[in-house]
Amino acid sequence: MGTLSPSELSILLVEPSDTQRKIITSRLSQEGISNIQTASNLQDALAIMTRHHPDLIASAMHFEDGTALELLKVIKETDAFCDIQFMLVSSECRREQLEIYRQSGVVSILPKPFSSEHLGKALNATIDLLSNDELDLEHFDVHNIRVLVVDDSKMARNIIRRTITNLGLKLITEASDGAEAIELMKNNMYDLVITDYNMPNADGLALTQYIRNHSQQSHIPILMVSSEANDAHLSNVSQAGVNALCDKPFEPQLVKQLLYSLLDD
Known part of the structure; x- marks a missing residue:
């Protein structure tokens, strides 16, 4: 389309x-x-x-x-x-x-x-x-980018999946919270993590800290999509190593700009 x-x-x-x-x-x-x-x-x-x-x-x-x-x-x-x-x-x-x-x-x-x-x-x-408006990346074939989407809301995961699929990202794995994402990352490699902040078991901050301090993928770009209004929380995740923050509901054009920045940097 x-x-x-x-x-x-x-x-x-x-x-x-x-x-x-x-x-x-x-x-x-x-x-x-x-x-x-x-x-x-x-x-x-x-x-x-x-x-x-x-x-x-x-x-x-x-x-x-x-x-x-x-x-x-x-x-x-x-x-x-x-x-x-x-x-x-x-x-x-x-x-x-x-x-x-x-x-x-x-x-x-x-x-x-x-x-x-x-x-x-x-x-x-x-x-x-x-609309379908695929990313035209200099350093990656967008179809080969492996994305881990982490959110405890299935509806939220669906909207993220739909948005990034329209941008050409097809290799998408979903996790319902940070703990499940951590287990997936122990056995699988990804090129990008898109995660919520507020989740049970392990939240976005805990997931970010695991990725940056304990995983074999410590340099992977992390995009946090959150409606969290607490400035202290957002400051904590930024200091922990989140590359970009995006509000809910997020705008596809903003997501596109952030992905260009994260993946073609």
Whole structure:
């Protein structure tokens, strides 16, 4: 698939408020998007998704018949829907309420009200996830790069896998936490580790410390993808030897730039 433009995107807007639906539809139209369907609740959204497969769902958080998290779960667990991208549009600003969405692989979290810049970045991230744009590396054949993806969230691993697969990386091994990753690294060689920070058994810091101090692959590039807001934690992982930090939900273009920096340095 070549690179899309925003005008080619098909969007399903799921929003219980008539006023908000009109406002968001108008903002999407201003970005050149004309293929917009709307639903006011989860039941209608699922019916529309079954009839017509959108590229992106822009969803509020709460509905009379459930929450956006329930809709997101159906999308991620249904083969027919799993390549639909999901964007949360919410006035919720408490990090603890948004954390589960960050961990679930949403393409973006837009505030209410959002700016044209916010919307443009979210749409571009969606396009990047739907398009194949392989890395053109000077020192590596991108198809031969061995990647270890470490995250306790299967949904988060799926979104990372999809993003880097679109960039041409095909040799991908997954681990559900740092302890499993450490065992894999004892018997396998990798060219890149992409890891979460918060994980059971052994977190991203413990994994980084193992790689840098005890493994036979101490110079392997490490990209940490985390929603961790604690500056002390981030300082610790940087000092431990993480090469690059990327926020959740991460933007494919940023990931591409980081991978160029890590692998073609």
